[in-house]
Amino acid sequence: MSIRATNKRLRSSIVFVVVVFALLVARAVEIQVVQGAEYADRADRQHIREFDTSAKRGVIYDRNGEELAVSQRMATIVADPQMVEDAAAAGAALSPILGVEQGVLTEKLEAGGRFVYLARKLDPTVGDQVLALKLRGVAVQPEEKRVYPKGSLAPQVLGFVGMDNVGLAGVETQYDEQLCGESGRRSIIGDPFGRTLGVLFDRSGREGDSLVLTIDEDIQYAAEQELLSVVEHYGAKGASAVVLDPRTGEILAMANVPLFDTNAYGSEEESVRRNSVVTDQFEPGSTFKMVVVAAALEAGLVDPQTTFALAPSITLYDRTVHESHEDVPAVRNMSATEILAQSSNVGAVTLGLEVGEERLVDMIERFGFTRKTGIDFPGEAAGYMLPREEWSGTTIANIPIGQGISVTPLQLAAAYGAIANDGVYIQPHLSKGAPLRPSHQAVSPEVAQQLRDMLLVTVAEGTGKAAAVKGYSVAGKTGTAQKAADSGRGYSKDRFTASFIGMVPAEDPALVVLIVVDEPTLEYYGSIVAAPAFAKIADFALKRLEIPPTIAQ
Amino acid sequence: MTLTLAFSLLLPVALNTLLVRTQIDIAQLQRQQDDLVAQRSDLRAQQATLSATQRVKETADRLGMVTPTEVGFIDLAGAALVERDVASVASGGDADGR
Numbered sequence: 030m031s032i033r034a035t036n037k038r039l040r041s042s043i044v045f046v047v048v049v050f051a052l053l054v055a056r057a058v059e060i061q062v063v064q065g066a067e068y069a070d071r072a073d074r075q076h077i078r079e080f081d082t083s084a085k086r087g088v089i090y091d092r093n094g095e096e097l098a099v100s101q102r103m104a105t106i107v108a109d110p111q112m113v114e115d116a117a118a119a120g121a122a123l124s125p126i127l128g129v130e131q132g133v134l135t136e137k138l139e140a141g142g143r144f145v146y147l148a149r150k151l152d153p154t155v156g157d158q159v160l161a162l163k164l165r166g167v168a169v170q171p172e173e174k175r176v177y178p179k180g181s182l183a184p185q186v187l188g189f190v191g192m193d194n195v196g197l198a199g200v201e202t203q204y205d206e207q208l209c210g211e212s213g214r215r216s217i218i219g220d221p222f223g224r225t226l227g228v229l230f231d232r233s234g235r236e237g238d239s240l241v242l243t244i245d246e247d248i249q250y251a252a253e254q255e256l257l258s259v260v261e262h263y264g265a266k267g268a269s270a271v272v273l274d275p276r277t278g279e280i281l282a283m284a285n286v287p288l289f290d291t292n293a294y295g296s297e298e299e300s301v302r303r304n305s306v307v308t309d310q311f312e313p314g315s316t317f318k319m320v321v322v323a324a325a326l327e328a329g330l331v332d333p334q335t336t337f338a339l340a341p342s343i344t345l346y347d348r349t350v351h352e353s354h355e356d357v358p359a360v361r362n363m364s365a366t367e368i369l370a371q372s373s374n375v376g377a378v379t380l381g382l383e384v385g386e387e388r389l390v391d392m393i394e395r396f397g398f399t400r401k402t403g404i405d406f407p408g409e410a411a412g413y414m415l416p417r418e419e420w421s422g423t424t425i426a427n428i429p430i431g432q433g434i435s436v437t438p439l440q441l442a443a444a445y446g447a448i449a450n451d452g453v454y455i456q457p458h459l460s461k462g463a464p465l466r467p468s469h470q471a472v473s474p475e476v477a478q479q480l481r482d483m484l485l486v487t488v489a490e491g492t493g494k495a496a497a498v499k500g501y502s503v504a505g506k507t508g509t510a511q512k513a514a515d516s517g518r519g520y521s522k523d524r525f526t527a528s529f530i531g532m533v534p535a536e537d538p539a540l541v542v543l544i545v546v547d548e549p550t551l552e553y554y555g556s557i558v559a560a561p562a563f564a565k566i567a568d569f570a571l572k573r574l575e576i577p578p579t580i581a582q
Numbered sequence: 583m584t585l586t587l588a589f590s591l592l593l594p595v596a597l598n599t600l601l602v603r604t605q606i607d608i609a610q611l612q613r614q615q616d617d618l619v620a621q622r623s624d625l626r627a628q629q630a631t632l633s634a635t636q637r638v639k640e641t642a643d644r645l646g647m648v649t650p651t652e653v654g655f656i657d658l659a660g661a662a663l664v665e666r667d668v669a670s671v672a673s674g675g676d677a678d679g680r
Contacts, residue, residue: 047584054587054588057591095630096629096630099623099630101623101624102619102620102624178628179634180631180634181636182635217609218602218605246634250635250636250639572653577655578655
């Protein structure tokens with residue numbers, strides 16, 4: 030072959046290579062410049078995923094820094110149905126891992142749109158298993174889940190959050206704004222199999238603020254265990270308890286039985302989920318006699334020693350009120366202190382008549398009954414009493430013995446809290462560190478002291494003996510109230526609310542404890558059913574708070 | 583001219599490759615950070631679960647411990663024992679009643 034022919038071939042080859050290269054360059058220019066934006070857009074849509082990162086919800090602590098509610102990072106499985114090549118196969122592969130029916134998953138994967146949740150808030154190891162499948166169009170996103178590490182402690186108080194971490198009940202909803210924080214936003218480049226290749230931007234959310242409750246985990250637990258024991262022993266429908274620091278209005282325990290695991294809140298019945306202490310009303314019965322005695326003392330109509338001659342019953346129009354026990358003499362001389370200590374119905378009605386409607390209603394309002402306490406908890410009931418202008422002639426015979434009026438356990442505890450706190454009523458609350466709570470003088474310090482002394486006799490010598498706590502002086506009052514009949518008229522003969530409320534140490538009360546037992550069947554007197562539970566809870570709380578004994582043994 | 587054009591077109595490719603590699607590294611670190619944050623949350627929840635009064639009580643019961651029936655208080659101001667039965671406290675009774 031001649032040199033000339035060789036050169037010609039070489040030139041042809043060079044021209045060919047240059048032309049091919051030029052074509053490639055032209056194509057590259059077309060792809061990167063002419064159609065670059067379109068391709069980039071298509072690529073972005075396939076590889077870039079943008080989603081909200083749920084804000085970490087604030088921790089809820091008890092008063093001693095014990096975590097009652099925390100958040101945990103979980104794995105949420107999502108998919109882009111347009112990128113899924115074989116929905117049926119993907120559904121079949123995911124079903125056993127996610128624990129979701131194959132048909133449900135396939136249906137979701139065949140749906141339109143570019144985003145679908147397949148399963149939310151699963152264990153992170155499940156997320157790893159899903160990624161290992163390398164399914165095109167299926168990805169794993171982190172999501173926060175609310176966890177209640179103490180299980181069944183104070184479930185009705187804590188409440189719960191929904192799937193989107195929004196508080197739906199209890200303090201979770203009351204303080205939702207504080208706890209929820211702000212969601213972040215993250216944009217990632219992912220491969221088709223859900224793995225993250227790069228992060229385009231990550232705007233961090235704001236973690237929710239924490240919340241410190243006034244609740245003491247140990248006292249709460251002790252109260253709940255005692256209520257469980259009472260409900261089981263007396264065959265009761267349920268029970269509630271409040272432990273209140275009367276000097277500050279702080280609630281140390283707010284217990285309701287039956288209990289349930291807070292982590293399974295959503296699956297429980299509404300009746301069990303209710304925080305009865307705040308949302309349920311009951312006729313207080315004899316625990317309400319304190320109010321009429323307070324009104325009489327405050328008006329200067331009686332002193333603790335003022336004596337009344339009482340018959341076994343008293344009739345007002347068509348209403349006859351009897352003593353609760355039948356073995357009562359024809360005439361009894363009872364002091365105001367004894368009326369309270371022996372829980373005399375006739376004595377309370379007699380005092381009510383002395384006091385009169387106006388002063389009685391005034392005292393009821395001063396103790397905060399018939400209006401919400403304003404506690405930082407949702408759904409509070411206000412209690413109920415007929416407006417005074419609608420009172421019949423016999424209403425004055427009902428109210429002094431705690432009938433014809435309904436109150437919440439919290440209202441009752443707060444009212445006794447005022448007596449314990451030298452007559453100063455302080456709004457009860459659940460959040461520690463909240464601004465100073467509203468307060469007012471319900472009764473004078475002198476009357477509060479007289480009432481404490483009278484209630485001391487109730488426990489020492491009267492119906493509340495079973496509430497005595499070794500080493501401490503206890504002032505308190507028993508209550509046994511018939512429940513309204515199902516017919517709506519009159520009272521049931523066999524359904525009762527047994528209660529006891531007291532304060533300890535009586536000289537300078539640090540605790541007010543209320544026990545309410547709903548429909549006990551074995552026994553129904555507050556002195557038998559509720560008073561011993563008071564003693565146990567108060568004893569535990571006193572030791573827990575390291576309050577030294579006040580009575581030398 | 584052609585080579586310059588080719589170089590100018592290939593340069594972004596090379597830079598993108600480098601960028602993607604760096605992003606993968608960042609993503610890995612981010613994932614590590616996420617994992618560590620998640621671990622911290624897990625440990626926190628575990629710690630809270632383990633310190634629950636109910637669990638502590640159950641464990642104590644299993645170990646044969648009992649709540650002291652008598653608790654002694656020492657009045658530091660008066661240097662006197664307010665309530666007797668020091669023995670029960672000294673033998674393991676916990677004054678806070680846990």
